[in-house]
Amino acid sequence: xxxxxxxxxxxxxxxxxxxxxxxxxxxxxxxxxxxxxxxxxxxxxxxxxxxxxxxxxxxxxxxxxxxxxxxxxxxxxxxxxxxxxxxxxxxxxxxxxxxxxxxxxxxxxxxxxxxxxxxxxxxxxxxxxxxxxxxxxxxxxxxxxxxxxxxxxxxxxxxxxxxxxxxxxxxxxxxxxxxxxxxxxxxxxxxxxxxxxxxxxxxxxxxxxxxxxxxxxxxxxxxxxxxxxxxxxx
Amino acid sequence: xxxxxxxxxxxxxxxxxxxxxxxxxxxxxxxxxxxxxxxxxxxxxxxxxxxxxxxxxxxxxxxxxxxxxxxxxxxxxxxxxxxxxxxxxxxxxxxxxxxxxxxxxxxxxxxxxxxxxxxxxxxxxxxxxxxxxxxxxxxxxxxxxxxxxxxxxxxxxxxxxxxxxxxxxxxxxxxxxxxxxxxxxxxxxxxxxxxxxxxxxxxxxxxxxxxxxxxxxxxxxxxxxxxxxxxxxxxxxxxxxxxxxxxxxxxxxxxxxxxxxxxxxxxxxxxxxxxxxxxxxxxxxxxxxxxxxxxxxxxxxxxxxxxxxxxxxxxxxxxxx
Numbered sequence: 001x002x003x004x005x006x007x008x009x010x011x012x013x014x015x016x017x018x019x020x021x022x023x024x025x026x027x028x029x030x031x032x033x034x035x036x037x038x039x040x041x042x043x044x045x046x047x048x049x050x051x052x053x054x055x056x057x058x059x060x061x062x063x064x065x066x067x068x069x070x071x072x073x074x075x076x077x078x079x080x081x082x083x084x085x086x087x088x089x090x091x092x093x094x095x096x097x098x099x100x101x102x103x104x105x106x107x108x109x110x111x112x113x114x115x116x117x118x119x120x121x122x123x124x125x126x127x128x129x130x131x132x133x134x135x136x137x138x139x140x141x142x143x144x145x146x147x148x149x150x151x152x153x154x155x156x157x158x159x160x161x162x163x164x165x166x167x168x169x170x171x172x173x174x175x176x177x178x179x180x181x182x183x184x185x186x187x188x189x190x191x192x193x194x195x196x197x198x199x200x201x202x203x204x205x206x207x208x209x210x211x212x213x214x215x216x217x218x219x220x221x222x223x224x225x226x227x228x229x230x231x232x233x234x
Numbered sequence: 235x236x237x238x239x240x241x242x243x244x245x246x247x248x249x250x251x252x253x254x255x256x257x258x259x260x261x262x263x264x265x266x267x268x269x270x271x272x273x274x275x276x277x278x279x280x281x282x283x284x285x286x287x288x289x290x291x292x293x294x295x296x297x298x299x300x301x302x303x304x305x306x307x308x309x310x311x312x313x314x315x316x317x318x319x320x321x322x323x324x325x326x327x328x329x330x331x332x333x334x335x336x337x338x339x340x341x342x343x344x345x346x347x348x349x350x351x352x353x354x355x356x357x358x359x360x361x362x363x364x365x366x367x368x369x370x371x372x373x374x375x376x377x378x379x380x381x382x383x384x385x386x387x388x389x390x391x392x393x394x395x396x397x398x399x400x401x402x403x404x405x406x407x408x409x410x411x412x413x414x415x416x417x418x419x420x421x422x423x424x425x426x427x428x429x430x431x432x433x434x435x436x437x438x439x440x441x442x443x444x445x446x447x448x449x450x451x452x453x454x455x456x457x458x459x460x461x462x463x464x465x466x467x468x469x470x471x472x473x474x475x476x477x478x479x480x481x482x483x484x485x486x487x488x489x490x491x492x493x494x495x496x497x498x499x500x501x502x503x504x505x506x507x508x509x510x511x512x513x514x515x516x517x518x519x520x521x522x523x524x525x526x527x528x529x530x531x532x533x534x535x536x537x538x539x540x541x542x543x544x545x546x547x548x549x550x551x552x553x554x555x
Contacts, residue, residue: 037547056495058279122499125282126506143510145503147524148496151373151548155524158368158403178376180408 023210025071027053028060028078029196030121032150032174033225041225042073049214056148057122070207073226076194077132078123085199088208089215091228098192099227100169101136102185106157110164110186114139119153119162122146133166136191154179168193170227196226197234258509261308262289263301263323264316269494270344273316276498281505292320302327305338312505313340315358321351328356341504343497349520359508360520361500363492367400367444370473370490371409373528374442377488377549378471379540382441384410385473386434388427389446392418412438416451424460427451431464443468445486447475461485471539480531481553487535488528496525529553 031038035053042051052069054060057078064072064082072085079085090097103110103118120133126146134142145162147153153165154175164186167175172185198215200207215231223229262277264270266289274289281287290304301323305313315321321342328337342360345351352360367385375381385404389397394415401411414430416423434440443465445452452461465472465485474486481489500523527550535541546552 033547034550036550041547056279062279126280126502127282143507146499148493148499149525152496152524154372155369155522158372158406159366159522159524161521161524178372181406 023049023071023207023214024069025049025051025073025198025211026060026064026067026069027051027073028057029053029074029226030123030150031225031227032171038225041221045217045219045222046214058125061125068201070204071198071200071211073196073198075123076197079197079199081124081128082199084202086202087197087199087234088211089198089231090234091195091197091226091230092232093195093227093229096195097232098194101188101191101193102167102169102172103137103164103188104153104157104167104172104175105164105184105186106160106181108182108184110184112137112139114141115143116163117143117145117161119145119147119156119165121150121153122148136166136188138189138191150174151178157181157183195228198231257286258284258312259308259310260285260287260312260314260505261304261310262287262314262316263292263304263320264289264314264344265293265319266291270316272494273344273498273501276495277314277502280499280502284509285505292323293317294319296323298323298326310338312508313338314501314505315340315342316344318345318351321345321355321358324358325355339508341501341508343501352519358519359504361497361504362520362522364396364447364523365475365490365492365526366403366522367411368403368407368409369523369526370444370475370488371404371442372407373490373526374471374473374488375409377530377541377545379542382471383408384412384438384440385442385444386438386440387411387413387444387446388430388434388451389413389415390418390448390450391415393446393448411444412440414438419450423450423453424456427456427460428464431460435464435468440470442471442473444473445475445479452479457483457485469538471535477529480529480534484531484534487531487538489531490526490528492523493525493527497523500524527551 027038027042029038035055039051039053072079072082076087079087118133120129122129124132129146130142130144133144134140145156147156150171153167156162157165176183198211200211218230262274278287288308292301305327315324324340337356339357342348342352342358344363346363348360348362352358371385387397397413404411412434414433416426416430420426462485471488472486474480474489475491477489477491479489480486529551530549531553533554
């Protein structure tokens with residue numbers, strides 16, 4: 001009888017060990033697709049990884065700090081702010097690990113000035129986004145309105161709640177195709193944002209190797225979803 | 235002795251951050267039902283550690299005396315007023331406490347007819363709850379393979395200013411809103427509705443319909459005997475503003491509803507702007523909601539119009555019933 005109980009306990013323990021063998025990766029990426037669609041895409045491409053995709057930066061940050069997943073897939077700007085994680089794979093597109101930022105306005109005229117109100121997707125929390133946006137625009141300070149979803153930026157322009165929106169250059173066609181407003185994209189000198197990267201929990205031994213093995217296949221669907229063409233070690 | 239010292243050190247350390255950093259006191263007054271709670275839950279995450287947030291439930295059963303007690307006890311520097319009861323009570327509060335030091339800046343949200351609700355209140359800004367047509371229709375247009383330009387709307391005479399405002403913002407996106415007005419009140423409302431829908435569908439030949447969240451137009455009787463029989467004959471997108479009308483009642487095939495977490499972020503933005511401006515808010519008083527959720531009844535919709543399947547990932551919820 002005792003042997004049966006011991007066997008059952010061992011079976012339970014071994015099942016638990018097996019069930020947590022897969023990597024857990026938390027994801028936050030400001031894309032045009034909903035978290036549901038991103039989760040479906042990633043889970044289909046990497047069935048051995050359990051993904052949890054977040055639609056809001058604050059929720060992502062809170063859950064990562066409380067639950068310490070094996071890996072996080074997000075923009076380097078965000079992963080740098082998360083304690084205890086180290087980048088092991090950096091996304092590249094067209095040979096670069098970052099992309100240019102553009103200022104989108106209604107009408108051609110724009111004058112970058114401190115009194116302007118700029119709409120941005122919240123990547124760091126409001127205070128940090130104010131500093132980051134000012135830095136990207138080469139200003140001392142700037143007024144920002146933060147939104148959760150990319151398309152909410154267009155709403156800010158439609159209602160003239162902001163003077164301009166700050167976006168990644170890859171998303172400019174999304175706005176141009178979606179709207180009939182007279183949108184103009186303005187290049188910003190040397191203002192760039194890193195492409196998605198994967199960081200692992202520093203204390204997770206062997207996780208780096210498993211992450212690299214898991215994420216190396218990069219199908220065309222995943223390339224389109226993440227906006228990266230290849231992964232490289234930093 | 236050592237344990238006493240450790241205790242005092244721990245006590246001092248626990249008090250230190252509170253004394254060193256100024257935290258603003260924020261009082262939320264409003265109901266605790268599901269939608270409101272989503273907004274309330276979003277606020278601490280959005281506002282971070284700069285605010286001490288207190289939520290007191292205010293609804294139709296709350297007395298005005300209790301409402302005043304909440305404000306006197308908490309002594310907030312800024313408030314969030316959710317729904318018309320909290321806003322109407324604040325009007326009474328401001329009337330009684332006319333001294334400038336008693337005028338507490340506030341953001342009002344989740345209330346109907348926000349423009350009228352906060353009209354005349356001091357230091358109060360509001361966010362409308364109704365999703366503007368331009369947001370709903372641009373979301374729909376982006377999802378369709380064949381873009382549309384002419385959208386029909388039935389509205390009551392008393393909501394004409396709202397319709398005109400929607401028409402203006404839609405025109406900037408090259409969407410023409412074609413409205414048919416019905417009386418604000420009528421014994422023959424169903425007949426008026428029938429004629430209005432016939433005009434839009436047969437004579438005006440609109441590409442899509444946008445149905446207003448107006449309970450006087452969407453009575454059970456009107457839904458059964460007017461809307462549903464006519465909508466069945468209409469080949470095109472029908473946009474509604476509440477989930478049951480795309481899920482339980484087969485009226486719409488696409489719904490655009492407020493995103494409550496997004497509403498929380500918008501409230502937080504306004505609160506930050508109030509604080510940064512030294513609680514001297516001189517900008518616009520009423521804002522449109524920025525963030526929405528989209529729901530597509532896929533089975534119904536694909537019979538009525540062609541959907542760009544590559545855009546389905548942009549829809550929040552896809553129903554297949």
